[in-house]
Amino acid sequence: MADHDLARLKIDRGSLAPAPRRRRWVPYAAIALVIAAVAGIAVRLTAPQAVETATVTSAYPSQNYTMLNATGYVVPQRKAAVGSKAQGRLEWLGVLEGSRVKQDEIIARIESxxxxxxxxxxxxxxxxxxxxxxxxxxxxxxxxxxxxxxxxxxxxxxxxxxxxxxxxxxxxxxxxxxxxxxxxxxxxxxxxxxxxxxxxQTVIRAPFDGVVLIKHANVGDNITPFSSASDTKGAVVTIADMETLEVEADVAESNIGKISVDQPCELQLDALPALRMEGRVSRIVPTVDRSKATVLVKVRFVDRDARVLPDMSAKIAFLSKPVSPQDRQPLVAVQPGAIVERGGRKVAFVVKDGMVREVAVTTGARLGDLVAVGGVAPGDVLVLAPGDKIRDGAKVTVAKK
CATH class of the missing domain: 1.10.287.470 (Helix hairpin bin)
Incomplete structure (x- = not known):
């Protein structure tokens, strides 16, 4: 073969331009971004919504004519630390804490x-x-x-x-x-x-009808009247007349003008929260505590319960009028913001197990800051101020306050 034929068979590499490389990952990245965006929207749509809640409670109509609230303690107006003028060793004690005694009943004896x-x-x-x-x-x-x-x-x-x-x-x-x-x-x-x-004087008797509150001494103790000597006791027992129990409360002097003697009150004890008792202002102590700027007010029980004990904490509602029998019955109530209208009817959304359930409700009179409601029960947790996104069956989480 001739030389010029061989030269024609050579490939001129310099004359060939490099072919561009195709970016195959670009379509996949775009698809991934679209999927992520759709997933984010789906998560947003399906994620539990954070809501504020209000608890259904029991309220009393007397809240509408409550003029002033105060807190205090149950105090017996007749109370005595019973001892003896005699000095000696206690040889017999016939009562314990909680024992009921009659006036002049023998409760203890000293060696005589x-x-x-x-x-x-x-x-x-x-x-x-x-x-x-x-x-x-x-x-x-x-x-x-x-x-x-x-x-x-x-x-x-x-x-x-x-x-x-x-x-x-x-x-x-x-x-x-x-x-x-x-x-x-x-x-x-x-x-x-x-x-x-x-x-x-070696025979210790009850000064009045009452209940033994505290037992200060035991058989064998040395009884020395009006003494603070070591290993001696001044009083044997403390007795209170339960018929004289009253609630004493400190009322700010700026509010004392709202209170008058024989004014109706409603009493509630922390130990008996379901019990509401009628009371009356018995007296206003004519002295101001300058350190606290308060006046001591005493409220007597009109219908005292046998379970009421001295030193129980109590809440007093000073009323503008006595509580009627029908107002003594509690009503189911909730904050008004938990009630909304949907489809021309009043509804509330009950929160349970992370979901809401739409229930139809009826509303009644205002009870202070609450409104009487029917269709729910005390203790139910309702969504407070539910928006349009809150629907029956929606998942929710309670927002931290």
């Missing part, structure tokens, strides 16, 4: 052998004084007889003047002795009464 011995001695002295009195009375009678006889014999001068004067002196002495003996009896009887009082 020493004062009983003193009483026996004083009683014996009374007997001695009475015997001496009888002796002096007999002596007086004898002296009186002798004096009369001397007076009879003195006129005919049958006896001397000296004899008459001796009989007269004897009579006067006997009469003075009778007076002294009578005074000795009175003194001995007074000593006996003192000894009897000392014995009586």
């Amino acid at each position: 052998r020493d004062v009983e011995a003193s009483l026996a001695q004083a009683s014996a002295q009374v007997g001695v004084a009475q015997a001496n009195f009888e002796l002096q009375v007999a002596e007086l009678k004898d002296a009186e007889t002798s004096l009369r006889r001397s007076e009879t014999l003195l006129v005919p001068q049958a006896i001397s003047t000296a004899q008459y004067e001796a009989d007269l002196a004897r009579y006067n002495k006997a009469r003075a002795s009778v007076g002294s003996a009578r005074a000795a009896i009175a003194s001995a009887q007074a000593n006996a009464r003192v000894a009897q009082v000392a014995v009586n």
